[in-house]
Amino acid sequence: MSPLSKNFVRASLIYFFIAAILGVLMIFMKGYPAQLLFAHVHLNLLGWMSMIVFGVGYHILPRFSGTPLAYPKLGNLQFYLANIGLVGMVSFRPLHPLAEIFAIVLVVSAGLFVFNIWMSLLPPKPEPE
Numbered sequence: 572m573s574p575l576s577k578n579f580v581r582a583s584l585i586y587f588f589i590a591a592i593l594g595v596l597m598i599f600m601k602g603y604p605a606q607l608l609f610a611h612v613h614l615n616l617l618g619w620m621s622m623i624v625f626g627v628g629y630h631i632l633p634r635f636s637g638t639p640l641a642y643p644k645l646g647n648l649q650f651y652l653a654n655i656g657l658v659g660m661v662s663f664r665p666l667h668p669l670a671e672i673f674a675i676v677l678v679v680s681a682g683l684f685v686f687n688i689w690m691s692l693l694p695p696k697p698e699p700e
C-alpha cells in the first residue's frame with residue numbers, strides 16, 4: 572500500500588475515534604452546542620467515511636482499471652488539503668467566516684480526488700511506435 576493510502580487510512584481511524592468520543596459526550600450532555608454536533612457529524616462523515624474511501628480508493632481504483640494512479644503528487648496535496656480543511660472547519664462554528672474558508676479548502680480537496688481518480692480510469696495512451 573502506498574504511503575498516501577496508509578496516511579489516509581491512519582487519519583480516518585483517528586477521526587473515527589475522536590468522533591466517537593464526541594458522540595458519547597453528546598449522549599451524556601443534557602443538550603449540546605450545535606458546534607459539537609457539527610464536529611461529530613463531519614469528523615465522522617468527512618474524517619472517517621470519506622478519508623477511508625480516499626485511502627482505499629487511491630489503492631484499489633487504479634488497480635481495478637489496470638492503470639497507475641494518474642497524479643500521485645496531487646494525491647499528497649489532496650491529503651494535506653483534506654486534513655487542514657476538516658480540522659479547520661470543525662474548529663469553528665458552521666457559519667463562521669473562517670469555517671467558510673476551510674470549507675472551500677475541503678471542496679478543492681474533493682475536486683482533486685475526483686480529478687485524479689477520473690484521470691486514472693482513462694485507458695492508457697498507446698506507446699508511440
Ligand code: HEM
Pocket residue numbers: 590591592593594595596597598611612615616619620
Ligand atoms: C460511538 C459512536 C457514536 C455515538 C455515541 C454517536 C452519538 C450521536 C448523538 C448523541 C447524536 C445526536 C443525536 C440527536 O441529538 O438527535 C448524533 C448525531 C449524528 N451522528 Fe452520531 N454517534 C456515533 C457514531 C456515528 C457515526 C459512525 C456516524 C456516521 C458515519 C454518525 C453520524 C451522525 C450524524 C450524521 C448525526 C446527525 C443526525 C442529524 O442530522 O440529526 N455518528 N450521534
Ligand code: HEM
Pocket residue numbers: 605608609612613616617621665666674675677678
Ligand atoms: C465540503 C464539505 C462539507 C462542508 C463544507 C459541509 C458543511 C456543512 C454545513 C455548513 C452544515 C450546517 C451546519 C449547521 O447549520 O449547524 C452541514 C450539515 C451537515 N452535513 Fe455537511 N459539509 C460537508 C460535507 C459533508 C458530507 C461529505 C456529508 C455526508 C457524507 C455531510 C453531512 C452533513 C449532515 C448530515 C449535516 C446535518 C448535521 C446536523 O444535523 O446539524 N456533510 N454541513
